[in-house]
Amino acid sequence: MTSVELLGTRVEATPDAEFLIYGDQRLTYAEVWAKALQFAAAVRRLGPSSRVATYLANCPWAVQAMFGTHAAGGVHVAINRQHRGAILHDMLCRSEASILVTDSDALAEIVLDGCGVQTVVTVDSPESTSPRRPGPQQVPISEFVGTEICSPAPVTPLEPASVLFTSGTTGRSKAVLLPHTMLTRGARHVAEASQLTSDDSLHLWAPLYHIAGQLDLMLPMVVAGGVVVLVPRFSLSNFWKEVEDNHCTVFFGFPGMLQLLAKTMPTQPTSLRVGVVGGISPGLRYQFEEKLGVRFIDAYGMTEAEPIALSGLDSGAPPGSCGRPTSDWSISVFDNDGFPQPAGVPGEIVARPRRPGVMMLRYEHDEAATVTAFRGLWWHTGDRGYVDSDGYLFVTGRLNDTIRRRGENISPRELEGIICQHPGVTACVALGVEDAELPDQEVKIIVVPALRCQLTAESLHDWCRGRMSSFMLPRFIEIRDQLPLTGNGKLQLTELRANGSDTWDSEEGQRET
């Protein structure tokens, strides 16, 4: 079904149930439905089959504009609200949107020259004083959306619903064109795996401009008929209070965030019942389960195909595994030539859909990248992992993570595992950095020291010396308070790779200046 049919079915069943909570605002399913159809009518007044971009933090209009665009028969393009400057401009151009929905604080960030945006709709509160900008027509949402509604356009589930941009950890973001079926079937799989009911209440800080926010979190609540508590961003200091105030039962976290939450978690169980994660360590999982009675579902997928595998609450998946493929997917693990690896042997995780519409249609304007990712008629995830003899998938990293140094291949995961055994280290990232003078790479580690621990690069380097082969010994070491992450919790590898004045270089024997 389409996302509109999913919401419409829910509205028919429980129109007056609460759907969105955002600060003081509380909206029922029927109210969101009405707003979406009003938005659709406004979109349709401007022309047929429009594309609508949203550049918003989590708020009711981030949800309503998505459903409204779909109801108008259009394609929704959710742009990461954290992007700025050239990347933002590039995405706006590639979005092909004629309508942009944003907040007026964002207008200072946006350059519309050369984009196709004709109408900018602002969703600010009435007291906003941001000046109107010249250029394309700018309309407050209250003027854009009237009382008129339109009936949903006759869109079929295999047609495009959304464009989402990949997080671009390793290069230019790609524009991923997704069909409705992927959103709605994916949401059903997650809702089943987490055993969601209408009694559930989701703490949603994960941005709705990412696939996880849409498909793994918000839409499964529509399937179940529960409540979505919209939080504009993750706040470590507010998290437990937000959960308590709203009686949240479901939350989302990526490993780094869960590590932080584990340090501030209450001593008694809360309302939280289920955590939705991607790649949680067995140790961290145990802490939450033991102390709070929270159980986890682990979803494996990516913007292009989500979820490929799931470990549900009662799936019996072994620790560290993200479960088995859903009924919509077959998976395999390939060597470099495209031959399957035996059980337990790592390689590239590849997958084939077992039915239409459960993955992206293509990268827009990048057919060459699509062909590469589709080679041999397998979806090449770019992730490294293995499948055990019971068919459970284990993800161990990115395929191109491997550090090549002086003819040796180094697994960053292994190296990080060693460094993390140092009592003064809380977190560590190991990666390869290019050396302009050599054909291969140098090893770099970035470590976050434990609280109240005076860690120095020199002492850490000495500590490493007896604990790893000489080719693994890091040349570059950085000590940081925290690791730089993208909006959806992935490491900003480009930033981490760049050496700066804080990078200690063992070959200099001192800090670079």
Add this chain to the structure above:
Amino acid sequence: MTSVELLGTRVEATPDAEFLIYGDQRLTYAEVWAKALQFAAAVRRLGPSSRVATYLANCPWAVQAMFGTHAAGGVHVAINRQHRGAILHDMLCRSEASILVTDSDALAEIVLDGCGVQTVVTVDSPESTSPRRPGPQQVPISEFVGTEICSPAPVTPLEPASVLFTSGTTGRSKAVLLPHTMLTRGARHVAEASQLTSDDSLHLWAPLYHIAGQLDLMLPMVVAGGVVVLVPRFSLSNFWKEVEDNHCTVFFGFPGMLQLLAKTMPTQPTSLRVGVVGGISPGLRYQFEEKLGVRFIDAYGMTEAEPIALSGLDSGAPPGSCGRPTSDWSISVFDNDGFPQPAGVPGEIVARPRRPGVMMLRYEHDEAATVTAFRGLWWHTGDRGYVDSDGYLFVTGRLNDTIRRRGENISPRELEGIICQHPGVTACVALGVEDAELPDQEVKIIVVPALRCQLTAESLHDWCRGRMSSFMLPRFIEIRDQLPLTGNGKLQLTELRANGSDTWDSEEGQRET
């Protein structure tokens, strides 16, 4: 393995066995191998990783240049010797070849301006008097190829071997980039299915610039170590003599050609043992089996993926089927939305490789067409057919054959089946032609009358009237001596669709003038 490894293995086993017969020329495997390595050395002298185009009718150099290009580590581009003018020029440009091998009769056809061809190698006999052309360097093969040989380049089987152009029955030809594995594994499948041995001798009129000539015919003989009798073109009057003179045991035919051969076949069995065909009718098959004791293998595939399914000599495939998928393929039949059809229900034939390298890597310079053909991570053949409950594939036509007239869908196969019941009709093609004034199509039939039968369009139209629904009744009728075919026996649909002075129009009630 690569094509070079395939030939090299054969040369090691039976160096002195005959490989190629061409008129008075007889070449052993070792002699062809030597020529190929000499050609490779000549290619390598001009630079690394060259592309070599051949624009040749069947002759020993069409074989030797292919193996030689592969041995040099290059990509071989075989261009249809029947192309002329703009299409030929376009293919030469797209081939990216720096070397062109052709005959000097062809030079008048070739415009090299704007192509990357640096060297033209001519393979004429010594007595040829065609003048040398100005422009790129032109070298007789005897000067180009010296006595120096080079050892085969270290190419892996999954790397590109060849570019072949699709026949372009419905649009611009696409450049299909094929890996070695497809050629060599495909050849093994065909050799097994036909039970070829070193005693076999192949009558090869099918051009080596088509996938059938290479993969289904010449290369399987290399697998078996048999003889290839090269015939520059199909000749109905010479066929049986050529077979007799060379004791041929294997031949190739497409249905139209087999129909012609059936009329001139000897009354007694000949040396022929096996026919290799694509889509033979049960009736025609029976004639050859009954009278000559010839058995058939039916291969289903296309330039991009060959063979997908095979009915071998003892496969037990039911009449009209082209067998089951080979061990390298899974197949399915899809409805318009990509959902599988039940057994017996027709739809689009789709396939997925079960191992790497058994199909094209991509359409070169046409990633968009590649993505379309790879959608849902299935290879969309564009062919219509069904799979029976025993897994046997039946191909019924092209997917976009269906004639849409006045809101009704008409199956051309059904319509042709009716027309062929007319006692005065030998062959019939039905197709839809566009009507500029209407949103849909008009029905056109082209019929070949039975010998000594005075068939008129009017009488045929009258005959049709009581035998089909009114919307199927052909508006346009053409009576022709033969059907226009492409070099590999496909109907030239574009030519058939065009109405001319010989087209009878029922709405005019008379011939157009």
